Amino acid sequence: MPRRTLDSLVTEVAAELMGVDSATMVSATEQVLAMLIDYFDVDFSYLRHNDPKNRSTVLVAEWPPRQDVPEPDPLKIVYFDQADSVFKSLEHATEPFLIPASAADYQQTIHSASGLGDISSAAVPLVSRGRSTGLLGFVKVGDRDWSTRELNVLKAIATLFAQLQARVEAEEKLRFIALHDDLTGLANRRALLEHMEQRLQAGSPGPVAAFFLDLDRLKALNDFLGHTAGDKFIRTLSERLRDNLDPNDMIARLGGDEFVIVPAKPMDTVAAEHEATRIQELISRRVTVGGESVSRGASVGVAVGIPGETTVADVLRRADHALLSAKSGGGNGVALFTDAMRAQFELQDDVELNLRSAVSDGSLILHYQPEVDLRTGRIVAMEALVRWMHPTRGLLPPGAFVTVAEATNLAGELGRWVLRTACAQFAQWRRQGLAANMVMRINVSPVQLVSLDFVERIEDILRHFGIDGSSICLEITEHVVVQDLARTQVTLRGLKRMGVQIAIDDFGTGYSSLSHLKALPVDAVKIDRGFVQRLGASTDDLAIVKSIIGLAGSFGLGVVGEGVETPVAARTLVGLGCYRAQGFLIARPLPADEVGEHLALGRIPLNLDLPRTGRGPAAP
Structure with missing residues (x-):
């Protein structure tokens, strides 16, 4: 097989990255890194993306995979304000630069984790709209000379990675918008249904509990304090739920004053009813909005599904029926879906x-x-x-x-x-x-x-x-x-x-x-x-x-x-x-x-x- 030329290398990388999305980005990047290691005769390669919000750089992919990676991985997230002097310069770099084996602090901070000993490195920034968005890096045991033409080719490849990064971020932003409530940032109905479909697949851990929540008399609060205060009340309760529930729990807002929570842990009816009561008490704590300290009770309907046996529609319908039962009792209560309810709603x-x-x-x-x-x-x-x-x-x-x-x-x-x-x-x-x-x-x-x-x-x-x-x-x-x-x-x-x-x-x-x-x-x-x-x-x-x-x-x-x-x-x-x-x-x-x-x-x-x-x- 004839050896690739520099020009054909860019074309081949472009072809590899053309159809990549967020789901396949890591595996496709690893294939490209393996290709680049082979072509440039280096020992290690990596791709990092910058996170401007947290002023950090995040490891996206590497090749070959490191063995015996410590926990936490020192390379996974590196904060610029805590990094060595060489790494700090990567935050805003827009041109390639070479790091010789003599850059001891850089070696100790980053590449000692690869176990390669004395190394040199070439770092090529990913640039989008004139700003650095990431880094394509290569590591060689000992020193390596890089030609101007090689660095120009790497800049072209880095541009391809920057375009992929922008495309994936745009896709993820659209997906986030499609799957999240714009007022609270919680999951929306579509995200809830996708999550529950996965949880209720045959072979998944169960039982799967679902809590259907409805705030009592929210309209009165809106009428008295205004919808801006009502929105703040909803956002505050949403933050409270996020802070006090398992990070892996699904918390969805269906609109208005309706929420659905699906705990990450399997729960039988006894445990689910206990957790629902805890959540109800959590919601009832007072909130300061519009200069007033207010609270609202919550009615909670509880239903439990068995993976492989119960559909998403069944679980949500049962939780909704239980919610109606809780509200019919005067509100601010918890009701568990029962066989009597099943018979009533089947009728x-x-x-x-x-x-x-x-x-x-x-x-x-x-x-x-x-x-x-x-x-x-x-x-x-x-x-x-x-x-x-x-x-x-x-x-x-x-x-x-x-x-x-x-x-x-x-x-x-x-x-x-x-x-x-x-x-x-x-x-x-x-x-x-x-x-x-x-x-x-x-x-x-x-x-x-x-x-x-x-x-x-x-x-x-x-x-x-x-x-x-x-x-x-x-x-x-x-x-x-x-x-x-x-x-x-x-x-x-x-x-x-x-x-x-x-x-x-x-x-x-x-x-x-x-x-x-x-x-x-x-x-x-x-x-x-x-x-x-x-x-x-x-x-x-x-x-x-x-x-x-x-x-x-x-x-x-x-x-x-x-x-x-x-x-x-x-x-x-x-x-x-x-x-x-x-x-x-x-x-x-x-x-x-x-x-x-x-x-x-x-x-x-x-x-x-x-x-x-x-x-x-x-x-x-």
Whole structure:
């Protein structure tokens, strides 16, 4: 094989470095250094990059690799302000220079680590935009003369290395930007997913824990101190996490006030819950921002994955579900993903997948729960309650799927089906002479209530089935009232013009106020079942129920007790002046054909041994 010429050497080095990136830079550089050692007949060669931020020079690659390298390696990082006089000159050098074997201090500081004895050296700076960015060095046992042409060729090769260095730094900067949050410098979602993919590969150490963190009430801090202070708060917490966690832990900010931490060490559920509690306490320490000392609690969801068995999506979804559980408990808590949560969210996924077809395939049905006058047992109203005959899970109550419907934009379609079906059944009963003096109660979702054509739809349905508006009572929750009071007022006034009655369901749960009752054309309130169920056992609930009944009376509203399950609850309601009620003591929700038997009698016999009472507030 013919010996390379100096010109061909530059071309060959350029070809070797052309396709190199950060991942292959070290191995490719070692190949080039080996080539240069062979060509120039030297004993050792190296490439170093300058770090201007830390005023140091960092060893990138060397050939041949040194044996028995001490720890720490004295050649790995050399700080210019601590180096010998010769090495200090390398910080800003832009021209090649030769170091003879007589430069004893340089030998002792640097090249004694190579074990080559008395040596000479040629150092060729890497130059970019007129400044030194690194060094290409060659070491020879004894002295070696370098020709001007050789040094010029080495300058050309050093330029190739400087170009590679600039390209790799640009790539790494872009990759850093792509993988890090710009506010905190923490990893972002993409970096988190890449990291977890590696951690959950089969054969990797496990279990792998993930903590999903959400700061409680950060919006209030932003509103009070401003977003600049809020950003400082986030940055301070991020620094605190970096300072107090293992340097190898993955800490990612997903945006806003959400973080995910993946500990580097394998952790079972017990260890993970303990570590999550420690992190939560760490976050809750006070921070000074905007001249104020503030703190925020954190809700933490914990999930654990097994490498080779659990996917990244599974672990993060479980941690997110656990976080929702922690927040639902009032926040500032830690929740571990459990089998019960798994069953709950598997049901939600199943419901979301199949609910749309259920609206049209006939698997939805309505059950009806009677409401009676507790003094006589006379049926005064019937509440329509939707059920879903799921293909594999059997009959599901509304609590299992209505929330999912609202979250997936199916609430409007589901609500229209309930309205039409309930009114069709009501019209049929009336044709049979079974519901002449009865009111049909139908629950309305928030989506329906704020839709612009809701009043028109109700009018069309009532006209279609020949039902007068006063025979229908639409039930809305307190939460709906608070969400959009102005829009609710417009809708309810439109309904009242048709004579449709309005009741506030689940009253007493804390959303409504006197001002809402005064501002809305409401006919009745239904006392939340949680208060009624504990009548006879809780003096607090007795006081609440008594105040609700008194409030309803002062506004001229009807009042209905929900969740009557015991005779003592029924007697207490009557004693307080609430005569209308529904609950399992009276009758459970029943299919239409079974309710027909009660309607035929017109009453449900009750044996409550009631005391004699006066009149109280009525209900529609």
